[in-house]
Amino acid sequence: MNSSRIFTEPKIETLKMGNKGPYLILGFFLLMIPVANAGLFNSGDITLSVDQKDYYFMVGEDAIIPLHIENTYGKEINGVLTYTYTQEINRGGMHMSYSNSQSTTFSVKKGKTTQNLNFGTSDNPATLEVDLKFVYTEKEPRVVNLEGIRIHFVTDESQKKNQPGGKSASSERYSPPQQSSQQNPFSQMQKQIDEMMRRSQQPQNPREALQNNQMTQDSSALKREIENQIKKQQEMKREFREKLFQNPELQKEHQELLNQGYNLTDADFNPISNDTGSFELRYQNLKGEKASISGEMNNGKIENLKKDTPEMRRELLNKLQQNKKFKEYQKQLQKGGYSQQDIEISYEKEKTIIKVNYANRENETATIKAEVVNNTIKNVELQMVEKEKQDYWWILLVLLVLLLAALGYFAYKRFGKKSKPKLEVKKKSEKPFDYRSESIRLIEKSKRLFEQKRYKDAYGTAAQGLRLFLSYENRLNKEITNDEIINFLREHKKEYKEAKECFDLCSLVEFAKYKANKEDFDRIIEKAKKIIEGDK
Known part of the structure; x- marks a missing residue:
């Protein structure tokens, strides 16, 4: 039930690497610094350049690199800027490499400008290699490739070796990947997704495990065990993607978007098994307009396929x-x-x-x-x-309560008899429904049912516990179906994917479409408890 997330849109974040091990959160933002306009040439072009090939920064210092841009078209040019980085880390006798690629819509003003690229900071020595690509259309598709910029984080000023000798690149004709009539559309889409996965995939679980490990003498054994787990998960995701892309209808919708000028930029895969799960493919054209294809695959058959375009x-x-x-x-x-x-x-x-x-x-x-x-x-x-109608209703209700209270007071004064004081019996106030505790109780009950091999009841009770919590947490306070709560969360821009994964697998087992197993059930319990206890 692990999801694969690739090629996210650029966000303003910071690169950090903690003391217990390396981890990477790379931010990418642009600070615009206007420079004097240049004269215009007869033929238009865009040139990207940097002052150095290698940039050195102290650990903890922001890696800010000035990118010089020259636009001789005499007007502003809009396009898509993509950067791909590769990070090499050597730590505790182990070599690690992480790669990622991100894109954003980008405008280049006429003349000469400088824009600062901030690649964040690092708490440990590390090296990044960055490639920049700017794609735009001016009478024909054009691309500027500026590659091989290296960023070094060092611990001592003496290690800084900043030297002049920069890099520059001008535009050239760009030929987007086109699918010929003889090529298999499945192979084209599979190749594109695999390339995106290769660039962006980062082993999350091994990284966290290695952070907490002291790199003792058995670290190599731990690494092999973690790598085997990751390999198994990646194999399941790979098989899921292959089965997914063999679907002719999906291939047709994908090709139609490519023909309309959209490029595949992002994808979510949420496999439950190698032939069951949900997916979403996201696209964007040079105007910044976005489109998507989403759906579910159940036992190798695609269901509920939807395409959304402007x-x-x-x-x-x-x-x-x-x-x-x-x-x-x-x-x-x-x-x-x-x-x-x-x-x-x-x-x-x-x-x-x-x-x-x-x-x-x-x-x-x-x-x-x-x-x-x-x-x-x-x-x-x-x-x-x-x-107004609501206001009148509340006004009438308040007046009625006040009238009844006044009548009761006068009746008591006139007819009430004084009596000996009696022990006051405090009426217990009704406790509010503790939906969180009730949800946890149902989750624990489902675990006992699973141990008793009552698998269908176990999955159903687990789904009931999660459904109860989400209903009351979102103030719906009523019995609700899985689809209704997921649609509510999606419409209100709330996190829903992990809950949907739990519900989908529970439903498959309840309706005998999927064989129960302890590994999947434990994952459901873990995710459900995380959702229920997450706001404590």
Whole structure:
């Protein structure tokens, strides 16, 4: 139930390597420093350059490298900047290598500019080798490749060997990988994903284990054991990807996005076994527009395959705006002083949900909700929340309570008899429902059921415990299905993938589609307890 995450979008983070062992969190951000504009040449070009081939920094110091850019097109050029880094670490007699690649949309102003690249810092000596690539389109696809920039983190000033002698690179014609009619689309996509995995895959579990290990004489045995575990997991993920990419429908959707100018930039694989799990492929074009293909594979068969593109979203909205009922509701809201706020689009197994949200000056809200089934608009309805009616209801309720209290007071004064003081019996206040403890109780019960070999009941009870916690934690406070809670988390931009993995595997076992085993069950219990106890 481990997920494979590759090629994340660049974020502002910091590279750290703790005392117990190496780990890498590489940040990438750009600080723009304008420099005097250069004269324009007759023919346009973009040149990237750095002042040195090797840069030396003290451990703990930010590795900031000025990147000089010359744009002679006479206008701003937009494109995609990709950097690939490789880190070599020698520690405790062991050699480790980590690679990663990330991309971001990037604008180059005309003339000469300098932009600072910050590659973070390190707590231990290390060496990074960085390659930069800028891809853009100006009459034709162009690329600038600036490779072989080395960053050294050292512990002593005397180790710094900064010397002049930089590197530069100009643009050249860029030929994106094209799939010929004779090539197998599965092979092309598999090769692309494998390359992304090779660049970005970092052995998380071995790294954490090696951090806590003192590199004693048996470290090589520990390393072999960890490597075997990782190899087994990677083999499962590789087989999952191979089975996934053999699907003709997925190949067709992938190729259509490539033909529309999208490039595969990111992917999530969440295999439960080598032929069962979920996936999402993410794409981006040179305009920065994003698209995705997602779905699930169950016993080698792809289910619930969905493609999402800006073009599809615009088409859905155009269809909705042509719907007669939608026009009536929209006209009604506009007459009532409502204005459109935002649009939400979500995907379920058999349908797409569109919500167009409105509000007025009194902060009363309304939503026009529609379903799209087989590319047809259905079930258009208007949902309104009127603030005034709610306010009147509460006012009436408060007045009624005050009236009853006053009547009770006067009745007591007039008819009540004084009596001997009696021992006051304190009424126990009802304790709030401790949903966290109840969820943990169900998780522990599922473990006992598994030990009794009541596997179906064990998986069902584990799912019930996790479902109960998520329902009350998100203030739904009611019995809810797995799909309903996952859709709620996804719509509200909350973490849902680990919970979905647990629910999916539990459902497979409950419906006899998957054979129970202790390793998978223990992972479910571990993930469920982590979710339930995570906010303590």
